[in-house]
Amino acid sequence: xxxxxxxxxxxDSENLGIVSSINVLTQTEAETNQSCDKTLSRIKEAxxxxxxxxxxxxxxxxxxxxxxxHNITTGKELIHQVKNVQPDIKVIVFSGEDKPAIIKSLFDxxxxxxxxxxxxxxxxxxxxxxxxxxxxxxxTCPVSKHALHQSNVTQLDSYEVQLLKLLANGYKQDEISLxxxxxxxxPNSKRSIEDKIRKLRQEFDAKTTIQLIHLVDxxxxxx
Amino acid sequence: xxxxxxxxxxxDSENLGIVSSINVLTQTEAETNQSCDKTLSRIKEAxxxxxxxxxxxxxxxxxxxxxxxHNITTGKELIHQVKNVQPDIKVIVFSGEDKPAIIKSLFDxxxxxxxxxxxxxxxxxxxxxxxxxxxxxxxTCPVSKHALHQSNVTQLDSYEVQLLKLLANGYKQDEISLxxxxxxxxPNSKRSIEDKIRKLRQEFDAKTTIQLIHLVDxxxxxx
DNA sequence: GAGTTCTTTGTGGAATTCCACAAGAGAAAG
DNA sequence: CTTTCTCTTGTGGAATTCCACAAAGAACTC
Numbered sequence: 448x449x450x451x452x453x454x455x456x457x458x459d460s461e462n463l464g465i466v467s468s469i470n471v472l473t474q475t476e477a478e479t480n481q482s483c484d485k486t487l488s489r490i491k492e493a494x495x496x497x498x499x500x501x502x503x504x505x506x507x508x509x510x511x512x513x514x515x516x517h518n519i520t521t522g523k524e525l526i527h528q529v530k531n532v533q534p535d536i537k538v539i540v541f542s543g544e545d546k547p548a549i550i551k552s553l554f555d556x557x558x559x560x561x562x563x564x565x566x567x568x569x570x571x572x573x574x575x576x577x578x579x580x581x582x583x584x585x586x587t588c589p590v591s592k593h594a595l596h597q598s599n600v601t602q603l604d605s606y607e608v609q610l611l612k613l614l615a616n617g618y619k620q621d622e623i624s625l626x627x628x629x630x631x632x633x634p635n636s637k638r639s640i641e642d643k644i645r646k647l648r649q650e651f652d653a654k655t656t657i658q659l660i661h662l663v664d665x666x667x668x669x670x
Numbered sequence: 671x672x673x674x675x676x677x678x679x680x681x682d683s684e685n686l687g688i689v690s691s692i693n694v695l696t697q698t699e700a701e702t703n704q705s706c707d708k709t710l711s712r713i714k715e716a717x718x719x720x721x722x723x724x725x726x727x728x729x730x731x732x733x734x735x736x737x738x739x740h741n742i743t744t745g746k747e748l749i750h751q752v753k754n755v756q757p758d759i760k761v762i763v764f765s766g767e768d769k770p771a772i773i774k775s776l777f778d779x780x781x782x783x784x785x786x787x788x789x790x791x792x793x794x795x796x797x798x799x800x801x802x803x804x805x806x807x808x809x810t811c812p813v814s815k816h817a818l819h820q821s822n823v824t825q826l827d828s829y830e831v832q833l834l835k836l837l838a839n840g841y842k843q844d845e846i847s848l849x850x851x852x853x854x855x856x857p858n859s860k861r862s863i864e865d866k867i868r869k870l871r872q873e874f875d876a877k878t879t880i881q882l883i884h885l886v887d888x889x890x891x892x893x
Numbered sequence: 894g895a896g897t898t899c900t901t902t903g904t905g906g907a908a909t910t911c912c913a914c915a916a917g918a919g920a921a922a923g
Numbered sequence: 924c925t926t927t928c929t930c931t932t933g934t935g936g937a938a939t940t941c942c943a944c945a946a947a948g949a950a951c952t953c
Contacts, residue, residue, distance in 0.1 A: 458766070458788045460796075463690070464683035481790050510768060510789035510813065543681070543766075545733060565681045566733035567704050573683075590733065615884040617877030620940070638902050641940075654840030656940085660880050661838040664887045843910070861932050864910075879910085 449537075449581055451498065452477040455486040455505040455525060456541070461565075465504070465541070468570045472577060483509060483519035487528055494533060502577070503529055507542040507549075526557050537580050541565060541573055546667040547594040551602065554585070561586040601650070603668055606632065610643060611669045615660050620644070672760075672804055674721065675700040678709040678728040678748060679764070684788075688727070688764070691793045695800060700727075705734060706742035710751055717756060725800070726752055730765040730772075749780050760803050764788060764796055769890040770817040774825065777808070784809040824873070826891055829855065833866060834892045838883050843867070 452469060454477055456462055462479045469477045480486040486505070493499050507522035519525050526538055539561035540553055553559045561576040563569060563586075572588040579586035587595060594600075603611070609632070613623045620640050627635035634643075644656055653659035663669050675692060677700055679685055685702045692700045703709040709728070716722050730745035742748050749761055762784035763776055776782050784799040786792060786809075795811040802809035810818060817823075826834070832855070836846045843863050850858035857866075867879055876882040886892050 457790055458684075459790060459793050460684050460687035460691070460788060461681075463687035464685070467686070468683070508766075510766065510787065512790055513813075513816070543731075543733065564733065565683060567680055567682060567735055570682050590736075593736070614878075614880050617881035619878065619938095634901055636902050638904090639900085641942095642901080645941075655837075655842065657837050657880050657883050658840035661883055661887060664884060842908095857931055859932050861934090862930085864912095865931080868911075 448473050448475075449502045449577065450475055451493070451500045452502045452504065453486060453489060453493075453500045454479040455483060455503065455509075455522065457481045457506065457509040457511065461506075464570060465573070468574065469504075469577070472574050477504075482511060482515075482517065483522070483525040484517055486525060487519060487532075490529055490536070491532055499533060500536060502537045502539065502580070504539045504541050504573070507540060507544050523553070523557065526553075526559065530558060537561075539563065539573070539576050539580060539586075541569070544667075545590060545594055547597060547600045548602065549667045550587070550591045550594055551600050555602075559585075562591050563588045564590040566590060601666070601668070603663075607643070607647065608669055610640065611647070611660065611663055614644070614656065615664070615669060671696050671698075672725045672800065673698055674716070674723045675725045675727065676709060676712060676716075676723045677702040678706060678726065678732075678745065680704045680729065680732040680734065684729075687793060688796070691797065692727075692800070695797050705738075705740065706732060706745070706748040707740055709748060710742060710755075713752055713759070714755055722756060723759060725760045725762065725803070727762045727764050727796070730763060730767050746776070746780065749776075749782065753781060760784075762786065762796070762799050762803060762809075764792070767890075768813060768817055770820060770823045771825065772890045773810070773814045773817055774823050778825075782808075785814050786811045787813040789813060824889070824891070826886075830866070830870065831892055833863065834870070834883065834886055837867070837879065838887070838892060 452473065452475065454465060456465060456479055459481070466477050466479055478489070480489060490500055505522045505525055509520060509522070511517050511520060519528060522540065522542065529536060529538070538559045540559055541563050543565040544550070545564050550562050553562060560580045563572045563576050576586040576588065610623065613626060618626065621637050623640050624635055624637045648656060648659050651659055651662050653662055675696065675698065677688060679688060679702055682704070689700050689702055701712070703712060713723055728745045728748055732743060732745070734740050734743060742751060745763065745765065752759060761782045763782055764786050766788045767773070768787050773785050776785060783803045786795045786799050799809040799811065833846065836849060841849065844860050846863050847858055847860045871879060871882050874882055874885050876885055
């Protein structure tokens with residue numbers, strides 16, 4: 448079983464429950480940190496001391512202390528940075544987030560080993576996840592498994608995300624065209640931008656472009 | 671001090687921390703329920719048995735068991751219903767939500783007594799809130815106090831919310847006009863709808879209506 | 894390589910939204 | 924009662940977006 452576990456979780460009321468639950472399962476003292484920056488530096492220290500952590504359990508969103516400035520502000524960034532300094536560390540995400548697009552993107556782009564949705568049975572699911580990941584498997588809790596397998600999870604490519612973000616931030620179609628030409632992104636003609644937006648409207652079954660942005664916003668596709 | 675406390679909180683990993691923390695403060699056993707429906711029925715039972723609860727601590731969002739159908743799905747609804755059956759019960763909201771508009775609306779429209787943002791110091795803030803509310807005061811934790819006092823919290827009236835929701839759901843300006851005429855909502859001419867949208871764009875400093883919807887979406891003003 | 898399909902871009906026109914000027918209606922102030 | 928102000932609605936025209944048809948080019952098949 449894992450011997451050195453580190454947890455990134457800002458909410459103090461959560462920490463208590465998670466730690467005690469893990470201790471029972473693994474018979475080791477898990478360490479929690481309430482900020483991403485602190486977590487990353489602890490992991491770096493551990494590598495130098497040749498006592499690296501073997502499992503990171505991380506939340507996704509953090510209500511950070513506004514009196515201090517922070518480098519890393521989200522779990523996604525934290526995981527990215529951690530994988531850079533220690534590629535072989537196992538990572539389980541433990542978050543309230545249940546949007547399929549976000550869960551899928553974590554497995555696809557961040558190479559995580561497990562995803563557990565906080566909820567009614569979050570803790571027992573987390574224990575299952577830890578066991579499975581220790582055996583070298585990946586694990587998704589039922590809630591997120593359901594989310595992942597539901598009718599074709601829409602994934603947007605980088606071009607589409609950029610386009611939608613520009614729209615959401617008040618760019619007009621010809622401004623987007625100019626912006627893409629500047630950045631050397633193709634296709635970039637006004638006409639192509641227009642067409643791409645039309646196709647996205649179709650794909651999401653949106654009557655107007657306003658509704659399109661509202662929908663992708665709600666699905667967490669452009670955050 | 672409060673003698674009968676009931677908690678509505680879906681996340682199991684939270685419950686442990688909250689309950690133990692409250693027990694120390696109040697010297698009573700607080701009861702937790704993981705669903706809104708259950709919480710409401712427990713409160714009703716208690717009234718009938720003439721042992722009513724005197725404090726409700728509620729989360730706002732619930733990841734509910736999808737295998738069961740639920741009447742009440744959000745903390746807001748729960749609070750509304752509870753206040754109907756027992757107007758004098760004290761209510762503290764304990765949630766991760768930090769959007770000013772949402773916090774303000776809870777005090778203004780739902781008549782809550784305290785708001786504590788889950789976070790680094792959530793539990794100690796919750797304890798402060800319980801003490802203050804017991805003295806008959808209201809309490810907002812520093813995080814949400816900061817949110818409330820920041821540059822004029824934008825509040826939208828019901829007309830504006832309806833208008834924005836229709837826009838977000840793919841209605842065109844003249845469809846909105848027709849819809850308002852049907853429902854007897856005024857003003858409802860195409861021209862007035864147009865003007866209202868323009869004013870909202872101005873107010874939110876949005877270059878396009880698409881951006882306007884993106885902004886109010888992000889602030890939780892139309893959810 | 895010829896044929897087929899898909900993407901990109903163009904053009905013109907329709908639909909929709911945006912904007913400036915203004916008349917009427919109603920509320921508030923003097 | 925008159926004046927002033929604000930809100931609603933109207934009109935016309937500009938800007939933007941939407942849509943149908945189509946040509947050029949890239950990619951893929953046989």
